[in-house]
Amino acid sequence: MSKYITTPIYYVNGEAHIGHAYTTFIADTTARYERLKGNETYFLTGTDEHGQKIEESAQKHGKDTQIFANEISATFKDLWDEFEISYSKFIRTTDKDHMAGVQKAFLKMFDKGDIYKDFYEGHYCVSCETFFPETQLLDAEFCPDCGRSTSIVKEESYFFKLSEYEDKLLKHYEDNPDFIMPRSRANEVKNFVKGGLR
Numbered sequence: 001m002s003k004y005i006t007t008p009i010y011y012v013n014g015e016a017h018i019g020h021a022y023t024t025f026i027a028d029t030t031a032r033y034e035r036l037k038g039n040e041t042y043f044l045t046g047t048d049e050h051g052q053k054i055e056e057s058a059q060k061h062g063k064d065t066q067i068f069a070n071e072i073s074a075t076f077k078d079l080w081d082e083f084e085i086s087y088s089k090f091i092r093t094t095d096k097d098h099m100a101g102v103q104k105a106f107l108k109m110f111d112k113g114d115i116y117k118d119f120y121e122g123h124y125c126v127s128c129e130t131f132f133p134e135t136q137l138l139d140a141e142f143c144p145d146c147g148r149s150t151s152i153v154k155e156e157s158y159f160f161k162l163s164e165y166e167d168k169l170l171k172h173y174e175d176n177p178d179f180i181m182p183r184s185r186a187n188e189v190k191n192f193v194k195g196g197l198r
């Protein structure tokens with residue numbers, strides 16, 4: 001059996017901290033365990049280098065965005081190497097092959113009609129890079145995750161037609177009972193999908 005294990009790809013707006021290490025150690029432990037069991041295991045980690053807060057952090061440090069991203073990304077890689085994390089690949093979203101892969105996937109979805117252009121307007125937290133529904137805001141203004149002030153942002157965006165896949169996903173969960181692990185979480189996931197994917 002082959003296994004694919006990935007950490008999140010970490011944002012390079014700041015240096016690695018113990019939270020990143022915690023996640024990476026768990027993924028590394030799992031990868032080593034799968035290899036010991038004889039499973040062919042591909043273990044991915046890396047850095048996400050696209051986002052407004054990365055640009056803002058770079059400006060704060062008086063650095064060009066890519067140079068800043070290079071430096072922070074290297075602190076992650078160096079740390080994982082110091083701990084002998086057994087990753088198969090350290091990927092960066094600024095890697096040429098990653099860009100080519102994203103373009104290929106994007107075009108395939110675009111050609112299928114799963115990606116369309118539209119406008120999105122909502123309360124946006126720059127720090128969390130997340131839109132929040134009004135009902136989740138603290139005192140009708142502040143981000144529920146970090147407490148910072150949100151602002152109304154309207155932007156033209158590409159959207160993925162996730163709603164088209166509700167029924168397909170639910171059927172996939174039924175046909176593959178081990179798809180969601182641990183199984184005790186399956187109902188939670190199914191109910192989330194049944195609640196509508198936007």
Ligand SMILES: [Zn+2]
Nearest residue numbers: 125128143146
């Ligand atoms: Zn926030």
